[in-house]
Amino acid sequence: MLVKNFHDLPQELQCEEVCPYFEILNQRRTSLLCKSIFDRVIAAGMLIVLSPVFLVLAIMIKRDSEGEVFFRQTRVTQYGRTFGIYKFRTMVKNAESLGAQVTSQNDMRVTKVGNMLRSCRLDELPQLINILLGDMSFVGTRPEVPRYVAAYTNEMKATLLLPAGVTSVASIAYKDEDQLLQNAKNVDEVYINEVLPGKMAWNLKSIKEFSFLQDIKTMIDTVLAVLR
Numbered sequence: 190m191l192v193k194n195f196h197d198l199p200q201e202l203q204c205e206e207v208c209p210y211f212e213i214l215n216q217r218r219t220s221l222l223c224k225s226i227f228d229r230v231i232a233a234g235m236l237i238v239l240s241p242v243f244l245v246l247a248i249m250i251k252r253d254s255e256g257e258v259f260f261r262q263t264r265v266t267q268y269g270r271t272f273g274i275y276k277f278r279t280m281v282k283n284a285e286s287l288g289a290q291v292t293s294q295n296d297m298r299v300t301k302v303g304n305m306l307r308s309c310r311l312d313e314l315p316q317l318i319n320i321l322l323g324d325m326s327f328v329g330t331r332p333e334v335p336r337y338v339a340a341y342t343n344e345m346k347a348t349l350l351l352p353a354g355v356t357s358v359a360s361i362a363y364k365d366e367d368q369l370l371q372n373a374k375n376v377d378e379v380y381i382n383e384v385l386p387g388k389m390a391w392n393l394k395s396i397k398e399f400s401f402l403q404d405i406k407t408m409i410d411t412v413l414a415v416l417r
Contacts, residue, residue, distance in 0.1 A: 191221055191350065192268075199268050202346055210347035210396050220401040221351075227401070228327055232320040239314065246277055246311065253302040256282035259315055264332035266353040272324040274332060275315035279303025310415050316355050328404040329354025330392040333385075340381045345389045347396060356411040359391035364414055 192198060195211050214221065247258045260278040263271050280298040299307065306312040319325040325332065332353030341348075354360075363369075366384060373379035395403075 190225060191215060191218065198350075201269060202349060204343045204346070206343040207347045207350070210350060210393070213397060214350055214399060217399055220399065223401040224326065224328075224404055228320050229323075231327070232317045236317050236321065239317075243314065246306070246314075249302050250278055250300075250306075254281060254300045263335060264353065265335055265338045265349070266324050266332055267349060267351055269338070269349050271335065272319065272322075272332075274325075275318050277303075277306055277312040277315055279306050279312045313355055320355070324352065326352040326354045328356060328407045330357055330395075331360055331388075336377075337381060337385060340385065341389075344393065348389065348392045350396070356407060357392060358395050358407055358410075359388040361407075361410055361414050362391055363388055 191211075191214050195208060196203065198207075198211070250256075250258050256278055258278060260276045260280070261273040262276075264274045266272055279300060280303055281300060303312070316325055320327060329351050330348040330353055338349075363384070369384055370376050370379060395407075
């Protein structure tokens with residue numbers, strides 16, 4: 190939940206660019222409470238129902254390539270707190286040491302099963318665990334790695350007022366993000382300077398328009414986007 194007073198925020202968020210976003214969310218605490226309850230209840234139910242799917246995908250991943258079933262990476266969530274995000278592993282073992290922090294189209298590190306999981310967004314399913322733990326929400330700014338968060342402008346830091354999300358309006362708009370990076374000589378540099386500002390503009394707009402019902406709409410739009 191959102192802290193009660195602006196001055197209770199971490200020091201790096203106590204800037205004039207973040208203040209208007211805090212005031213918007215402060216007036217919508219009922220929606221924030223509904224969002225929090227909805228996240229935990231639905232995540233718990235989905236983990237139970239989808240447990241057979243988790244088992245099948247785990248077997249497919251292990252048979253396809255060497256490495257663990259789950260991939261964990263340090264990301265940043267509400268108030269700048271770091272956490273370990275859960276995903277099904279879609280890349281070769283030790284992929285992070287072999288390339289950029291984001292994935293471009295035709296990335297040679299992606300496995301055969303991993304490519305299938307990514308195309309259907311099934312690699313994101315384990316994030317239900319993160320939602321249940323309170324690290325994430327169904328809808329919110331996608332959690333970035335610390336090095337990308339370090340590049341945030343003061344206004345971008347407003348996205349850290351809420352838990353990171355599995356999906357967002359920005360995620361839908363940039364669902365083919367890997368295609369934008371496929372010809373980049375320096376993927377990290379292009380992501381920070383060209384892709385990230387565009388995504389954050391969507392995320393900041395979503396905070397201004399935040400409501401629990403808007404979150405539900407974003408979830409439905411995400412499912413439709415994946416099906417398309």
